[in-house]
Amino acid sequence: MNITENCYVEFHYELFNENKEVVDSSRDVGPLPYVHGQGNIIPGLEQALADHKVGDKLTASIEPDQGYGDRDEERVSIVDKASFDAFPSIEAGMFCQIGDDPEHPQLVTIVEINEEDGEVTIDANHPFAGKTLNFEIEVMVVRQATDAELQEGVIAD
Numbered sequence: 001m002n003i004t005e006n007c008y009v010e011f012h013y014e015l016f017n018e019n020k021e022v023v024d025s026s027r028d029v030g031p032l033p034y035v036h037g038q039g040n041i042i043p044g045l046e047q048a049l050a051d052h053k054v055g056d057k058l059t060a061s062i063e064p065d066q067g068y069g070d071r072d073e074e075r076v077s078i079v080d081k082a083s084f085d086a087f088p089s090i091e092a093g094m095f096c097q098i099g100d101d102p103e104h105p106q107l108v109t110i111v112e113i114n115e116e117d118g119e120v121t122i123d124a125n126h127p128f129a130g131k132t133l134n135f136e137i138e139v140m141v142v143r144q145a146t147d148a149e150l151q152e153g154v155i156a157d
Contacts (some may be wrong), residue, residue: 001143005037008149009049010141030139033142035149042067045135052139062133071130076111076131081118090120098122 002008010031015024026032034040037047044066052058064070083098084090090110097105112121 001144003036003049003142004051004054006084006145007036008090008141009034009036009139010139010147011049012140014136016136018132027079033141035145038150041104042133044133045137048135048137049137052142054139054142056139058107058137058139060133060135060137062135064130064132067131067133068129071125075124077122077124078119078121081113081120083113084120096122103106 001007010033012031014022014027017023032041034046034119036046039046042062044062045060048058048060048062049068056134084096087096090096090113092110092112094110096108096110098108099106106124107126108122108124110120110125111123114120
């Protein structure tokens with residue numbers, strides 16, 4: 001069976017940076033499941049997987065417009081360090097969820113901490129925004145999605 005709209009798919013992937021170093025992988029945690037055509041993964045990766053079948057191995061180079069988008073420097077801001085008082089500690093490079101709505105927190109990266117001024121520079125861009133994503137992929141499972149998987153728009157556990 002080939003991957004088409006409304007197929008349940010599981011695949012292993014390795015994501016490489018521009019220096020050909022692995023920056024993310026499913027190999028230690030199990031294949032990534034999704035329902036094809038439901039927008040559960042980035043558009044370029046979904047397009048690359050279309051029409052493949054179990055056992056296929058492929059590489060895909062995904063440009064930012066089909067991945068996590070371009071970087072937006074307006075999403076980098078400086079906030080008062082007191083905003084992080086609820087955190088036991090913070091450090092540059094750390095990912096944090098912030099925001100007033102607990103159901104829709106915003107994921108940010110702490111870029112810099114200026115202790116002297118009591119300010120923290122945060123970046124709300126996705127860590128892979130503006131980057132070309134280079135994947136090696138192996139398709140592990142392809143089957144028709146169940147009604148429950150289709151109804152929820154996400155895979156069932």
